[in-house]
Amino acid sequence: MKKLSLRTRVVTGAVVVAALGAGTFGAMSASASSPAAAPAAAVKADTSNRNLQQTTHLTVAAATKAAQATLDAAKKENQRISVAVVDRNGNTIVTLRGDGAGPQSPESAVKKAYTAVSWNAPTSELVKRLEQAPNLKDIPGTLFLGGGAPVQVKSAPVAGIGVAGAPSGDLDEKFAQAGVAALAR
Numbered sequence: 001m002k003k004l005s006l007r008t009r010v011v012t013g014a015v016v017v018a019a020l021g022a023g024t025f026g027a028m029s030a031s032a033s034s035p036a037a038a039p040a041a042a043v044k045a046d047t048s049n050r051n052l053q054q055t056t057h058l059t060v061a062a063a064t065k066a067a068q069a070t071l072d073a074a075k076k077e078n079q080r081i082s083v084a085v086v087d088r089n090g091n092t093i094v095t096l097r098g099d100g101a102g103p104q105s106p107e108s109a110v111k112k113a114y115t116a117v118s119w120n121a122p123t124s125e126l127v128k129r130l131e132q133a134p135n136l137k138d139i140p141g142t143l144f145l146g147g148g149a150p151v152q153v154k155s156a157p158v159a160g161i162g163v164a165g166a167p168s169g170d171l172d173e174k175f176a177q178a179g180v181a182a183l184a185r
Contacts, residue, residue, distance in 0.1 A: 016052075055088060057157045058151065062183060063093035066151070066161055069182030071098050074166065074175045081165035081175060084109035086117055088158050090141065098165070105165035112172070113162030114141050116148030123148035124173050134170040147172025149180050 047151055058066075063085040070083040075098070082097040082105035092113075097106050115123050124146040137144050143162075146169020151159035161179040163172040 027118060052088050056153050056156075056158045057087050058085065058093060058183075060093060061160065064161075066179035066182050067094050067096045070179035071096055073096060073178035074163070074171075077080050077171070079166045079171060081172065082106040082109045083175070083179065084113045084162045085179070086110065086113040086155065086160045086162070088117060090114040090117060090160075093159070101165045106180070108143055108145075108164035109147070110160040111141060111143035112145065112148030112164060112176075113160035114148075115134060115143055115160070116162065116176075117151045117157045117160030118142065120150050120152065122146075122150070122173055122176075123162075124169060127169075145169045145172075147176060149173060149176035150184060151180055 014038055067083045067085050071081065074081045080098050080102070082095065082099035082101045084095040084106065085093045087093055092110055095106050095110060112123050113127060119126055123144060126136070126148075127144050127146065130144055136142070147166075148160055148162045150157045151161060161176040161180075163176045166172045166175065
């Protein structure tokens with residue numbers, strides 16, 4: 001095979017770059033001048049459609065109100081806690097770590113809230129269920145200790161409030177219930 005001179009290689013490279021550039025410019029120009037595609041027809045979503053389900057969710061303001069009421073209830077009893085409020089799907093809406101609360105308490109509060117909303121029951125009741133089904137505690141993201149309370153609308157769970165950091169699960173749950181009660185006001 002014959003070796004090309006430096007000049008031939010440079011000229012050939014320049015021609016290739018120019019051709020690629022022209023092709024790209026042409027493609028861009030062509031697409032820029034073509035009319036925009038018509039928007040897809042909107043799907044009419046009727047709330048009476050049997051394929052749709054409406055759900056109720058707490059606002060950030062309501063979740064924050066509940067969390068603050070929980071912290072206030074704990075502060076009145078000189079307890080250092082963290083509180084978490086999760087939505088129906090277990091997604092954290094708000095977490096507040098009270099002054100002096102332990103480093104493990106925010107994560108525990110989220111898990112308790114998630115557990116309460118998942119089973120639509122206070123976590124103290126769920127602890128009792130472990131006697132019949134001990135493998136419940138193996139479900140990821142859950143924590144079967146007192147301190148979680150569901151928030152319900154028409155007996156359906158819409159959120160969970162979890163508290164961690166007090167010396168007992170009973171106190172944690174008492175403070176979580178104070179957050180639930182604040183939503184009724």
